[in-house]
Amino acid sequence: xxxxxxxxxxxxxxxxxxxxxxxxxxxxxxxxxxxxxxxxxxxxxxxxxxxxxxxxxxxxxxxxxxxxxxxxxxxxxxxxxxxxxxxxxxxxxxxxxxxxxxxxxxxxxxxxxxxxxxxxxxxxxxxxxxxxxxxxxxxxxxxxxxxxxxxxxxxxxxxxxxxxxxxxxxxxxxxxxxxxxxxxxxxxxxxxxxxxxxxxxxxxxxxxxxxxxxxxxxxxxxxxxxxxxxxxxxxxxxxxxxxxxxxxxxxxxxxxxxxxxxxxxxxxxxxxxxxxxxxxxxxxxxxxxxxxxxxxxxxxxxxxxxxxxxxxxxxxxxxxxxxxxx
Amino acid sequence: xxxxxxxxxxxxxxxxxxxxxxxxxxxxxxxxxxxxxxxxxxxxxxxxxxxxxxxxxxxxxxxxxxxxxxxxxxxxxxxxxxxxxxxxxxxxxxxxxxxxxxxxxxxxxxxxxxxxxxxxxxxxxxxxxxxxxxxxxxxxxxxxxxxxxxxxxxxxxxxxxxxxxxxxxxxxxxxxxxxxxxxxxxxxxxxxxxxxxxxxxxxxxxxxxxxxxxxxxxxxxxxxxxxxxxxxxxxxxxxxxxxxxxxxxxxxxxxxxxxxxx
Amino acid sequence: xxxxxxxxxxxxxxxxxxxxxxxxxxxxxxxxxxxxxxxxxxxxxxxxxxxxxxxxxxxxxxxxxxxxxxxxxxxxxxxxxxxxxxxxxxxxxxxxxxxxxxxxxxxxxxxxxxxxxxxxxxxxxxxxxxxxxxxxxxxxxxxxxxxxxxxxxxxxxxxxxxxxxxxxxxxxxxxxxxxxxxxxxxxxxxxxxxxxxxxxxxxxxxxxxxxxxxxxxxxxxxxxxxxxxxxxxxxx
Numbered sequence: 001x002x003x004x005x006x007x008x009x010x011x012x013x014x015x016x017x018x019x020x021x022x023x024x025x026x027x028x029x030x031x032x033x034x035x036x037x038x039x040x041x042x043x044x045x046x047x048x049x050x051x052x053x054x055x056x057x058x059x060x061x062x063x064x065x066x067x068x069x070x071x072x073x074x075x076x077x078x079x080x081x082x083x084x085x086x087x088x089x090x091x092x093x094x095x096x097x098x099x100x101x102x103x104x105x106x107x108x109x110x111x112x113x114x115x116x117x118x119x120x121x122x123x124x125x126x127x128x129x130x131x132x133x134x135x136x137x138x139x140x141x142x143x144x145x146x147x148x149x150x151x152x153x154x155x156x157x158x159x160x161x162x163x164x165x166x167x168x169x170x171x172x173x174x175x176x177x178x179x180x181x182x183x184x185x186x187x188x189x190x191x192x193x194x195x196x197x198x199x200x201x202x203x204x205x206x207x208x209x210x211x212x213x214x215x216x217x218x219x220x221x222x223x224x225x226x227x228x229x230x231x232x233x234x235x236x237x238x239x240x241x242x243x244x245x246x247x248x249x250x251x252x253x254x255x256x257x258x259x260x261x262x263x264x265x266x267x268x269x270x271x272x273x274x275x276x277x278x279x280x281x282x283x284x285x286x287x288x289x290x291x292x293x294x295x296x297x298x299x300x301x302x303x304x305x306x307x308x309x310x311x312x313x314x315x316x317x318x319x320x321x322x323x324x325x326x
Numbered sequence: 327x328x329x330x331x332x333x334x335x336x337x338x339x340x341x342x343x344x345x346x347x348x349x350x351x352x353x354x355x356x357x358x359x360x361x362x363x364x365x366x367x368x369x370x371x372x373x374x375x376x377x378x379x380x381x382x383x384x385x386x387x388x389x390x391x392x393x394x395x396x397x398x399x400x401x402x403x404x405x406x407x408x409x410x411x412x413x414x415x416x417x418x419x420x421x422x423x424x425x426x427x428x429x430x431x432x433x434x435x436x437x438x439x440x441x442x443x444x445x446x447x448x449x450x451x452x453x454x455x456x457x458x459x460x461x462x463x464x465x466x467x468x469x470x471x472x473x474x475x476x477x478x479x480x481x482x483x484x485x486x487x488x489x490x491x492x493x494x495x496x497x498x499x500x501x502x503x504x505x506x507x508x509x510x511x512x513x514x515x516x517x518x519x520x521x522x523x524x525x526x527x528x529x530x531x532x533x534x535x536x537x538x539x540x541x542x543x544x545x546x547x548x549x550x551x552x553x554x555x556x557x558x559x560x561x562x563x564x565x566x567x568x569x570x571x572x573x574x575x576x577x578x579x580x581x582x583x584x585x586x587x588x
Numbered sequence: 589x590x591x592x593x594x595x596x597x598x599x600x601x602x603x604x605x606x607x608x609x610x611x612x613x614x615x616x617x618x619x620x621x622x623x624x625x626x627x628x629x630x631x632x633x634x635x636x637x638x639x640x641x642x643x644x645x646x647x648x649x650x651x652x653x654x655x656x657x658x659x660x661x662x663x664x665x666x667x668x669x670x671x672x673x674x675x676x677x678x679x680x681x682x683x684x685x686x687x688x689x690x691x692x693x694x695x696x697x698x699x700x701x702x703x704x705x706x707x708x709x710x711x712x713x714x715x716x717x718x719x720x721x722x723x724x725x726x727x728x729x730x731x732x733x734x735x736x737x738x739x740x741x742x743x744x745x746x747x748x749x750x751x752x753x754x755x756x757x758x759x760x761x762x763x764x765x766x767x768x769x770x771x772x773x774x775x776x777x778x779x780x781x782x783x784x785x786x787x788x789x790x791x792x793x794x795x796x797x798x799x800x801x802x803x804x805x806x807x808x809x810x811x812x813x814x815x816x817x818x819x820x821x822x823x824x
Contacts, residue, residue, distance in 0.1 A: 019403050020452070021445025025362040043474055052553060053544055054476065059483025060491070060540035064533055066484070067491035071499065071532075073525035074515070081522055083529060092533065104481045108488070111464060112334070114399055114452050117445075119358050182407045182441060205519065209526015210533060216682040217724045218534055497677040500642050504670040505691040507742050508662025512696035524690065528680040534724060535676060 016084070016128050016169055016196075017109065020117030024180040031122030031176070038130055038237065039103055045096035045230060058097060062104035065089060069105075071206070081202020086128060086169070087136025087162040088207045092214065092221060095137040095234035102129030123176050127169040131245075134238030136165035136207075141231055154215060155208050162207035163200040168242065170196035175248050185252045334396075334453070335460045342386035343458045346568045347467035353575050354455040358448045360579040364586045366440040371586035372447065378578060379450050386458045397449045404445075410438040461485055463562075483543075491536065498528045591618045591652055591667070591745035591774040593639065600634060600645030608634040609645060610798040616746075616776055623785040623806065624778040626795035627820035632778040633673070635795070636748050639776075640668045652745050666695065669739030673751040675731035679723040684715070684734055687723055691742035709741035710734075713767055729760025733767065746774040753781045782823055786810055794819050 023031070046054050065085040072080040085105070090098035106125050109115040116124045140161035147153030170192040178185035214221055337343070342350075357378075364371045383393055412422075416433030456464070462482070469478045502524070508514040515521065544552075593616035600609040608631045616622050624632050637643040639651060641661045649656040652667040672678055681687040688709050692702040710716045713733040718726070723734065732752060739747070752768065753761045765784050768775070779785060785792055785806060792809045794802040796819050802809060809815065810823055 017403075018406075019399075019445050020358050020448035021361070021441055021443075022403065022406060023362075025359065028362065039477070040474065043476055047476065055479045055483055056544040056547060057537075057540045059480045060487050060536050060543065061533075062480060062484040063487040063491040064536035066488060067495035068529045068532060070492065070495050071525050071529050073521040075518065081525070083525075088529070088533075100477065100480060103477070104484050107481060108484060110452075112456060112461065112485075114396075114449055114456075117358070117448060118355060118452055119362055119448070177406055181437075183409055184413050187409050187413070188406070202522065205522025206526040206529055209523040209528075210530030211526075212523075213527045213530030213682045214534060217530075217722050218537075221534075221537065494677065497672065497674065498680055500637070501672055501678040501680070502690075503642055504640055504665060504672075505694065505738060505742065506662070507666035507691055507695050509666060509695045509697070510663065514662060514694055514696045516693055516696070520693070524680070527682065527686075531676075531680045531724065 016124070016173055017106075017116035018120040018124055018127075018173060018176070019114075020119050022117075022180065022182045023120050023123060023176055025119070027176055027180045028119040028122060031120070031126055033122070035103075035122040035125045035130070039099065039125070041233075041237075042096040042099040042103070045233065046100055049094065049230065050097065054097070054100075058093075058101050058104070061089065061093065062101045062108075065101055065105050066108065073202070073206075075202065081199075081205060083206040084128060084132060084166060084169075084203055086132025087140065087158075087165040087203070088210055090133040090137035090165075091140050091158065091161065091207075091211065095134055095230045095238070097230075098133040098137065099130055102133055105129070123173070126241075127172045127176075131172055131238075131241060132165035132169045134234050135168045135242065136161040137231075137234055138238050139164045151212070151215070155212060158208040158211045159204040162204040163197075166196050166200040166203045167193065168245070171249065172245055175245065175252075178252065179248075185249070189249070333461070334456045336388070336457050337460075338387050338458075340386050340458070341567070341571075342382060342454075344567070345458075345571055346562045346564050347459050347463040348470050348562075349564070349568045349572050350455060350459050351464060351467045351471065353572060354451050356576065356579055357451045360583050361444050361447050363583055364444065367436045368440075368586040369443075371582050372440075372443050374582045374585075375447050378582075379447065379454070382451075382454055386454065388454065388457055393450055393453060396453050397446055399449065404442055407438055407441045410441070411435045487539075491532070494532060494535070495528075498532060502528065592616065592650075593746060593774070593776060594648070594650040595635070595638070596648040598635070598638060598645050598647035598649065600638065600643060608798050609638075611647070612795075612798070612800055614793060614800060614803075616774060618774055619772075620791060621775040621789045622777070623789035623792045624776060624795060625780070625782070625785060625792060625821060626801075629797075630795040631798040632795055633750055634798075636670065636750055636776070636778055639746075639748055640665050640670050642670075666691075666742050667744055668746045668748055669736075669742060669744035671735050671739050671747070671749045671752065673754060675728065675735040678735045678738060679726075679731055682722060682724075684710070684718045684721050684723055684726075684737075687734065688737045688741045691738060695742065705741045705743065706737075709737040712740055712771065713737045714763070727760070729756050729763065732756065732760070732764060736767070740771075744773070746776070747771065749775070749777045749779075751779055752777060753779065753784055782810070782821065794821070796820070 046058070050057060065088075068083050068085060068088075070082075072082040075081045086098065086102050089101045092098075093101060103125050106116060106129050107121065110118060110121050110124065138161075140157045143157035143160055144153065147156060171189065174183070174185065174188040174192040177183045177188050182188075211222070357375075361375060364375070379393075380390065383390060411430045411434035412428045414431055414434035414437055416431035418429045419432050419435060420430050422428045422430060459467075462485075465478050465482055465485075469475055506515075516524075593614065595612055595614040598609050598612040599607070601607045612631070612635060614635075624635070626632055634643065638645055638649060638656075641656055641664060644656075651664050654660045654664050654667065656664060679687050681690060685706055688706045689702050692705045697705070706719070707716070710719060713736050715730065715733050715737060718730065718734065723731065726734065736747075736749075736752075749768075752764055756764060761781075761784075765787060768777070769788055775789075777789065789806050791804065792802075792806040793800055794809065794815075801819060802815060813823065816823055
């Protein structure tokens with residue numbers, strides 16, 4: 001967020017770039033593992049879909065998303081609406097190309113501008129580059145099928161897709177912060193959800209404005225991505241991730257001790273952590289905690305996603321179109 | 327006209343600048359990982375880690391003030407952890423008479439402060455990395471560390487056009503500003519939806535131009551024999567200096583981490 | 589007749605430390621048409637961007653008798669129509685009508701007035717038939733004229749143009765020069781096109797290195813080859 005402040009005093013406040021230090025090591029590493037799988041898959045799908053075109057196209061479009069995040073409009077009292085871009089990238093480029101584009105953007109933001117941490121990059125990519133992209137894409141595609149392809153229905157689909165994409169990213173970030181013990185879920189979740197409900201409006205307006213211009217000027221760009229596919233796999237992976245996220249949220253709520261992490265930490269005592277023997281280097285991983293609602297929540301997310309991912313891979317292989325479109 | 331997106335690389339001839347990019351990237355990650363694994367409240371370890379940062383900064387001839395100023399960046403995110411002093415159970419430090427009496431616990435304060443410090447330490451090392459390593463070298467290092475080449479190629483092209491497209495976005499904003507006029511006595515600015523739509527159209531037209539630009543670039547690449555691989559030359563070889571530096575850093579980090587848990 | 593530009597001792601330094609303007613003083617009288625010439629990097633575009641407050645430097649600027657200040661920006665932008673070099677940067681709406689209507693719409697004018705203004709602006713640039721066309725699909729010459737229309741629809745008193753003929757083929761260039769000749773407004777135009785300068789502008793200002801190095805009647809300045817060469821200019 002702050003690289004913008006260096007430039008011209010424009011600020012693009014984005015509350016989703018988690019810096020290092022706010023996620024615990026095991027949470028961060030889990031995020032990286034998940035990201036590596038999904039980005040690897042996205043690379044494979046995009047290579048099939050775009051071939052050698054993918055580098056110039058996705059490279060320039062990643063630069064576009066980055067630049068477009070600076071385009072804002074006044075909302076009220078000095079705040080402004082702006083774009084994150086996941087839904088837009090997905091709708092115009094397709095889900096997996098969208099994932100790659102956002103991954104590049106988030107990676108560069110973290111590396112070059114320290115907008116988001118390096119360890120935290122795994123979850124930042126998941127939140128802003130995968131969840132936003134897949135959610136936006138799925139919501140848009142489903143609504144388009146339900147409502148038809150008139151101008152109005154495209155706008156509605158775009159608005160809902162963009163707004164939901166931001167909300168899901170926010171929910172995920174709240175969960176990660178909670179599991180890391182940085183912010184209890186019963187505070188983080190409502191805070192993130194409500195703030196991003198407003199931010200989502202900005203996202204929705206800009207996304208739809210862009211889509212309607214493109215639909216009017218180069219409609220071929222929008223139909224093209226519909227042809228090259230990715231919907232099925234996006235549905236499996238995206239659906240799986242969202243379900244896992246919902247499970248994680250509810251497992252927190254269902255856990256007899258909603259502030260379970262703090263309880264547990266208290267039992268051992270912070271300063272007492274220092275006395276633990278060496279094998280407790282990663283206390284959050286050790287077995288005595290398995291009964292804790294927190295860890296079962298993480299396990300649900302990771303395992304569920306990996307499972308879904310493997311299934312999606314299988315489906316992708318089985319249904320792959322032998323003709324590559326380039 | 328160029329708007330200044332700060333490329334933070336500061337070229338210089340120092341021990342640190344001369345290290346292999348792969349070593350620098352790995353050590354940065356190890357440092358941040360060490361910070362992450364250091365327990366809450368281990369203030370001695372935090373000081374040692376900070377000393378390590380300052381040592382590296384001095385060796386790299388980076389102005390400490392520059393580092394401190396740039397690392398103020400993460401402060402706003404501190405809000406995410408701000409409830410900790412009130413929610414973490416522990417020994418009560420004081421009671422704040424709002425919301426029916428909120429207790430501030432010592433453990434909560436320690437955890438909150440620790441998170442801020444850890445974030446700040448991680449940030450500083452990340453800043454040092456990009457100050458002493460040119461971005462193309464970082465990309466080369468990532469590729470050598472097994473990040474898939476197509477992704478590296480995409481990021482590389484993105485970097486090349488980042489500033490160009492950012493300039494275009496800035497010019498769009500200026501063009502809009504130039505036409506954002508008011509007339510006395512009338513409420514200006516249009517509705518929220520209209521403003522949002524205009525911003526969206528600006529983004530949309532920039533997106534279209536980006537598509538077309540990518541076509542031109544693709545054609546230029548084809549004209550130079552591109553077949554899907556962006557080849558590059560080696561950026562460096564490991565020397566004994568790299569090995570020694572890595573060994574020292576790893577040893578210090580391990581030592582600090584172990585001591586912090588005693 | 590308010591339409592006057594008064595710049596006094598303008599200094600401007602970019603955030604990266606580069607000083608672009610070293611005390612520029614310039615006055616454009618109401619109704620005058622002034623050409624701003626000089627090599628690339630002289631600070632011409634930088635100067636122009638100060639005239640409607642997009643860039644803010646040190647010094648005094650008064651436009652149409654309004655002091656350049658935060659409170660006045662809206663009115664100043666209505667009074668000064670600034671047209672940028674690259675029309676793609678200014679045509680950001682799907683249709684020509686939308687782009688030309690942006691200014692009046694932002695001003696809060698009623699719909700009937702907006703339509704009327706779009707009509708007269710497009711007529712002034714000879715592009716009435718293009719009203720419903722898609723901006724993206726136009727040629728560069730057409731886009732440049734539409735870009736001027738997007739500013740005319742705000743009914744400014746002063747027109748400021750950055751390189752209006754750059755990139756145009758001879759026919760499009762001729763059309764644009766005729767258009768500028770017909771517009772009866774105070775004008776300040778930055779350009780490399782010396783033939784247009786000789787044709788249209790009674791006064792010429794030469795800039796180099798962020799300073800004004802010469803200012804006077806166009807005929808006089810352009811007849812001095814030594815002066816021109818010293819500042820990187822060529823006459824035909």
